[in-house]
Amino acid sequence: MDDPPERSNDAFETKAIHAGEEPDLDPGGTGDLVSPIHLSSTFAMDEAGDPSHGYKYSRLGNPTREALDERVATLSDANHAMTFASGMAAIATTCLSVLESGDHVVAFDGIYGGTKVFFDDYLAEHFDVAVEYVDATDADAVADAVAPETALLWMESPTNPLLKLCDIAAIGGIADRHDVLLAVDNTFATPYFQRPLSLGADVSVYSTTKYLNGHTDSIGGAVVTNDDALADRIRFVQEYALGAMLPPFDCYLVLRGSKTLPLRMRQHEANAKRVARFLSEHDAVTAVHYPGLETHPQHGLAARQMDGFGGVVSFEIDGTGAEARAFVESLDLFTVAVSLGSVESLIEHPASMSASYVPEEERLASGITDSLIRAPVGVESADDLIADLERGLRHL
Template sequence: MNDAGGKFETLAVTHGERGQRPAEGVEDVAVPVHLSSTYAVPDIDPDASLETLDPDAGEFLYSRLSNPTRNALEHRLAALCGGEHAFAFASGTAAIVTAISAAVEPGDHVVAFDDLYGGTKSMLSRFFEDRLGVAVTLVDARDTEEVAAAMRPETALIWMESPTNPLLRLCDIEAVAAVADEHGALLGVDNTFVGPYFQRPLELGADVVVHSTTKYLNGHSDSIGGALATNDEAFAEEVTFLQRVGMGNMLAPFDAYLTLRGLKTLPLRMEKHASNARAVAEFLSDHSAVSAVHYPGLDSHPQHGLAARQMSGYGGVLSAELATGLDGAARFVAELDHFPLAVSLGGVESLIEHPATMTHSPLSQSERDFLGITDSLLRISVGVEHESDLLSDLATGLDAL
């Protein structure tokens, strides 16, 4: 799929859209939204197969199988992730469940980061373990030796996030990839928190990378989607079957269009997200009302050296612990004008979220304590607004403490 040429910024703007002609002699600069659910074919072909349908050759039959707008997006995603193949799904969760399903079968074993997104942990335990008989071992993947020690002969997959949500912990992707290779397992990395502009796990040895396109890739908080990219041909064939037939989960044409549009400004947005996030992290680190700041771009982050080695930038998400309790955190949030209280991240607007009562509320108190999610912890998705406005707003909130 990926015949890309050019630098990241160029690929983000044009790749995948050229050549998507709606009619002879018409050359749209932006690929149109192809809303048709079905397509006429020239004749009866006894050799046709749903699994070998080639949209790059103009073979379209039904939009669940392939759609011109989605096909353009998948080409661009492959190019930006450094993969030969990419697939677009209806959500990030759909991308993850498809990736894991393509890698394991009953009786297999998965080693996963113990600090995974809560939805992914629930998926591994309630769906793969309880229903499909896939064993799962959670480890502190900040220590690669713990990953290696958890491996078994039946381990088929290592599943990582780096950085993690919400404490921005990292794993050494290259080192974990070496463990996977040694044991004949696949390595999957959820790269949502920084995206392909700042980190490219496939180039660090991962076999599959996933993103919630809802976040930075779309970047405007108006579309939900997911993506998966890989260079593994056999794995890509399995994902093709699962996307087209086995699960039938794909990104709708209009959401594909929105994500294509969002990707055009991804490099510009990521630079601003990162510069604003660093300013916010430094401001909070120096404030007496803040007890801790978690951001890989700070020298104080315990894995800053690793971040500098495997990332070209540190993204726009950080978390901070206030020197107060739950009531104080509520007072702080109530004073903010430029940081609405909301889940999700990666949009052009800044957001703030309270993990203990929002994203991680399904966890027990002991589970939250184990992960380090306190009542005073706040996750901040820093947008692209003016830096001084954001810092002034945060100062107002801190004054309320």
Template sequence: MTRHDDRFRENRFETLAVGAAENATHSDKGGTSDVIPPIHLSSTFEWASGDDANEHDYSRKSNPTRAALEEQLARLEGGEHGLAFASGMAAISTTMLSLVPPGGHLVSSDSVYSGTEKLLTESIANHFGVNVEFVDAREPENVDAAVDSDTDLIWAETPTNPLMRLCDIRSIADIAHDHAIPFGVDNTFASPYFQAPLELGADIAVHSTTKYLNGHSDSIGGAIVTDDDEIFEKLAFSQQIGFGNMLSPFDCYLVTRGIKTLPARMDHHQENAMAVARLLEAHDRVARVHYPGLESHPQYDLAAKQMSGYSGMLSFEFDGTMAEIEAFIDSLEIFTPGTSLGGVESLIEVPSLMIPDKVSHRSDTTEIPETLVRISVGIEHTDDLREDLRTALP
């Protein structure tokens, strides 16, 4: 079932996220009417022919628990096909390696997650001879200028990590379609609740399910959703046969469980993030706040146009020394220093301090300021979060 099926056409996102009716193992189909899809740990399934044939035979190729999650992911993104992977990077690398041949051409937004950047520059380019061209995708004409008849894939991340930049998905999708090139979007920061790349014209939506989709910081995973049958076949072959990068049944269960509360969590994440962003914007030791929901964000109009909300991710530039930033981090009681994001707990990261080997210095347009602080705002009480920051800031 997908969001396009007649039966669920009128259902709202919250209903799709809970997914009880869609995911139940109905007794008339040999199931036990579970409201929650059970965890199928079996690596293999009994073979039968004809009418008794089982759609699953080996869990690397297909597993009932994973199939339930993949159908749910497709519904949430409004796509026809979903695939669940062992990590977000597994989903990204599968997309790129399946759709871009050795010696091919890939155009990517220049502001991307550091893991994606290293994959593109050190693996895709060096080992497979792919011409990877980074462009400032905030301006669609830069993408258009980079694309030619040899381009195999356009890739973008929006909002970006950690600078919170946006790209115009619909405009870039139009460029991709004019050239008959697939266009993939990393939708991790927004989640399907706040942004629908496929509805805006993208061919592929990718997620690290580790983040908002699971939402509880207890599972590593990735996902791809697409409307394109041919793209799906290529990606499914790579997931199941080529790379074997599928998500385990237990992790599928965890993500399925997390998705049920995604709408409620995202609303709370956004409410808290907006309150934190406004507090920081008004503080005299904060030089700049990067949050698409603030009117001061240079792409606020685009955010309001293509997103239904702004998520819980923000970053800000601290006006002070690195020693003062360390003292600020050490003084926090609720915000935990950590490099992940999207969980119910609030995390804070200083990239130059905590992950200096991953900070990009590729170009002036993507340089991450030394004093940049990234916050994943959780779902604790708003007043407690604000007070924690207010007390710790010098």
């Protein structure tokens, strides 16, 4: 009988389960297969100021958080990862670590609304940082917007909620030529389907609330980078200036959830493809936004830079805003709620929910119409989900 093949530690599925949680089998170790939840706020020192175990105060270092940091870094092909109390904490800390008064930021015009509020109402108002929004589906538009004061290119791919993409490698080349940083919000794709650092980004951020955790029971964020100096700056601002750490119990939840990330993402994508195809063939639907459809204007780019198309589908119905709201409220399996990335299927009417605070003229200009609906597709039976949508559309 042939010897069994050696286990590869390089497969994503293997790393999702084992990275950061190798059992401690040394003398005195407990052999925990699951990383313990270290709730202690402070740690006893055998030597004043220089403990042999390396921990002083949980804001500055916690074993459970370090296990998750290693997991997220490994899955992202990164040397460094830092986990935060929320996705917005990760975004804000990154920006505050690299920007100074008078700097200029070039941002995708389709970025997450919370990020845009932070840029417009905080960085611009209080730090004199100019933010210029461009259609980053065209890399030349990004290049044309770069100025001598530009310090950061902020991208998101796919975007929320219209699922637009940017060419990360091309924009990474622009960042390199102008010696500016490129940051990519990779929340929708996750490191399973896309790894921005490998495509040329300097830093990538996640809302771990979404797919990395995947179970609607933890809020958190993460930042990954291969730049040692940049990691030091972000970690300093996180630990000493803002203290925006992910608590140990949430770290445990994300460690647990991330073990099934590959399984979940494959099912999210399979269901989303079927839902998108169903919607694209329905007479009551006027447009479907999903990179996995060949009709998506950037389907080719998605196929090149991503390993899968994700689990979020947005679509527009042939109806008014009131009819769109009535439609989402009529569904049984799709729960009306903001957020995404959970095992449960959610649905929202952006104009009256996640984008309700955006002035109407600005909202419509960005493509968020009154008839737009966003559906983060869960891992239930695709047949059941389609039947639910069919019932709702029948009443329009």
